Amino acid sequence: MALTLFALVLILSIVIALLARKGLIAANMSDIMVASGSFGAFLLFFISVGEIYSIGTLIGAPGAVYSKGANYGIWFICYILLAYVVGYLLNPAIWKLGQLSKAVTIADLFGWRFNSKAMQVLVALVCILFLIPWVQNQFAGMAILLKYLDLGINFGTAVVVSALIAFVYIAAAGIRSSAYVSILKDFLLIMAVVAVGTAAIVASPNGVSGIFHSVAQKMPHMLTVTTHPVTAGATFTLSTILFQMLGFYMLPFTLQGTLSSKSARNLRKNAVLMPIYMVMFPFLMIAAYFALVNIPGLEKPDFALLAVAVQHLPGWVIGTIAGGGALTAILVMAFTALSVGGLFSKNILAVIKPDMGQAQMVRWTQIVTAVFLAAGVVMTLYYPALMAGVITVSYSGLTQTFVGLFFAFFWKGCTKWGVGAGLLAGVIYLFLPVAAPYGLNKGIIAMAINVLASVLVSLLTQPDAETQGRFEIYKQFKETAA
Amino acid sequence: MKSRIPTILIGFVVPMVAILLLFPLWNRVEPFVLGFPFNYFWVFSWLFLTSLCLWIAFKLDPLNKGD
Numbered sequence: 001m002a003l004t005l006f007a008l009v010l011i012l013s014i015v016i017a018l019l020a021r022k023g024l025i026a027a028n029m030s031d032i033m034v035a036s037g038s039f040g041a042f043l044l045f046f047i048s049v050g051e052i053y054s055i056g057t058l059i060g061a062p063g064a065v066y067s068k069g070a071n072y073g074i075w076f077i078c079y080i081l082l083a084y085v086v087g088y089l090l091n092p093a094i095w096k097l098g099q100l101s102k103a104v105t106i107a108d109l110f111g112w113r114f115n116s117k118a119m120q121v122l123v124a125l126v127c128i129l130f131l132i133p134w135v136q137n138q139f140a141g142m143a144i145l146l147k148y149l150d151l152g153i154n155f156g157t158a159v160v161v162s163a164l165i166a167f168v169y170i171a172a173a174g175i176r177s178s179a180y181v182s183i184l185k186d187f188l189l190i191m192a193v194v195a196v197g198t199a200a201i202v203a204s205p206n207g208v209s210g211i212f213h214s215v216a217q218k219m220p221h222m223l224t225v226t227t228h229p230v231t232a233g234a235t236f237t238l239s240t241i242l243f244q245m246l247g248f249y250m251l252p253f254t255l256q257g258t259l260s261s262k263s264a265r266n267l268r269k270n271a272v273l274m275p276i277y278m279v280m281f282p283f284l285m286i287a288a289y290f291a292l293v294n295i296p297g298l299e300k301p302d303f304a305l306l307a308v309a310v311q312h313l314p315g316w317v318i319g320t321i322a323g324g325g326a327l328t329a330i331l332v333m334a335f336t337a338l339s340v341g342g343l344f345s346k347n348i349l350a351v352i353k354p355d356m357g358q359a360q361m362v363r364w365t366q367i368v369t370a371v372f373l374a375a376g377v378v379m380t381l382y383y384p385a386l387m388a389g390v391i392t393v394s395y396s397g398l399t400q401t402f403v404g405l406f407f408a409f410f411w412k413g414c415t416k417w418g419v420g421a422g423l424l425a426g427v428i429y430l431f432l433p434v435a436a437p438y439g440l441n442k443g444i445i446a447m448a449i450n451v452l453a454s455v456l457v458s459l460l461t462q463p464d465a466e467t468q469g470r471f472e473i474y475k476q477f478k479e480t481a482a
Numbered sequence: 483m484k485s486r487i488p489t490i491l492i493g494f495v496v497p498m499v500a501i502l503l504l505f506p507l508w509n510r511v512e513p514f515v516l517g518f519p520f521n522y523f524w525v526f527s528w529l530f531l532t533s534l535c536l537w538i539a540f541k542l543d544p545l546n547k548g549d
């Protein structure tokens with residue numbers, strides 16, 4: 001029964017992906033990557049939640065709360081919530097720059113604004129490098145899900161099949177099919193979280209209050225963000241919230257989502273709705289804390305949510321949760337791989353070979369997507385990664401692009417040399433084997449170095465006339481377009 | 483064009499202050515509200531309040547007028 005439902009969910013997702021081909025007009029880069037900027041409020045909502053709530057929501061987040069408590073719970077909720085606040089102001093600006101530059105990737109924005117091919121390549125390389133942990137995280141989450149729920153599927157087969165399905169979404173109609181599959185995925189994801197949370201409330205003698213009161217009695221330190229002067233947990237939590245809320249819309253796939261909107265106003269409206277989907281977080285925290293007091297000593301903390309499901313829900317619900325969870329991992333794999341494919345073919349290959357046509361770029365995007373997914377399969381089968389901390393690594397690098405984009409919006413005098421040097425300096429610092437001072441998030445120190453280098457080098461160099469002109473064009477456009 | 487300052491105050495400054503600046507005040511277990519420790523109650527409330535702030539900001543925002 002569970003296995004049948006699991007398979008049914010995945011088959012349904014493939015049908016949806018293939019049906020989405022109908023909307024496809026011409027296979028060019030803009031259509032594959034950003035649906036030619038055609039998404040209205042409905043699809044924009046689903047693509048926004050579809051991209052960001054990954055298998056980490058079901059596995060990594062409750063797992064981290066189970067093992068480390070509120071330092072992690074508060075961090076996840078607050079950084080995502082505040083990212084929407086940032087997005088209300090930021091996303092329309094990104095979209096407008098995207099309109100002017102006809103961008104389909106984040107690297108296109110930099111390439112146009114700073115009139116530099118080298119800048120395109122640099123941004124693309126940094127993005128691809130730091131997207132690798134993100135896709136690994138999806139495969140690892142999938143592995144945990146399937147191993148724990150034990151639906152009787154061979155693990156190796158499951159990993160290969162999921163990568164194939166991710167490729168089918170991309171090959172069918174790029175971002176368009178992924179957006180439609182999101183509707184199914186996000187419905188199942190929120191149902192799964194609400195089901196497990198509700199099961200925990202029902203199983204606890206005094207409901208929600210009973211769960212949290214017993215945590216408060218047995219292990220009160222798990223309920224607040226620790227402000228211990230030595231471990232400095234609060235410094236890390238707060239600096240990470242501050243850092244990641246800026247990086248949220250810099251992730252190459254969320255930025256693609258922004259570019260797929262048909263208007264700036266649509267993006268602002270979307271920001272109003274985004275926090276509402278977060279109603280699943282109370283249920284998620286309830287389930288994680290329930291597991292903490294009622295199912296202690298799990299072999300891996302990442303099993304927390306699944307353990308509650310297995311103990312308190314019937315087989316058919318578990319099958320649906322497994323299907324929804326697998327779909328979540330596969331869809332985010334697809335979004336990530338598509339971003340990598342686009343960045344590689346348009347911002348690296350097409351720069352080296354300027355005579356590449358649209359059809360060729362689309363083909364290369366698909367080839368790179370396939371190679372990237374295949375590499376993910378091999379890594380997962382031979383080097384199973386850990387869930388915790390992986391997302392932080394991705395954010396540490398991807399958020400660095402915020403600095404350059406911020407200057408692109410507001411500072412006429414910033415130069416490609418400055419922004420490039422800043423980005424490089426930030427990324428190099430991330431690879432140095434030093435710990436950040438005061439228990440701060442390492443990415444935020446890298447960002448400070450990035451800002452410093454960007455400003456200093458920009459002051460020492462001159463932007464060319466074309467770059468300055470493009471700043472003026474953007475400034476004008478910003479005020480006229482809604 | 484009308485000023486965007488009210489939009490930015492309600493849609494940006496208010497949620498940022500509520501979550502980041504007031505952190506030392508809300509990072510506590512007691513009092514429990516609706517069964518949740520105070521800190522979780524606070525951030526869960528702000529899921530809805532942030533949406534409300536952004537909605538008001540959207541209505542006030544001069545950039546949304548005219549289409």
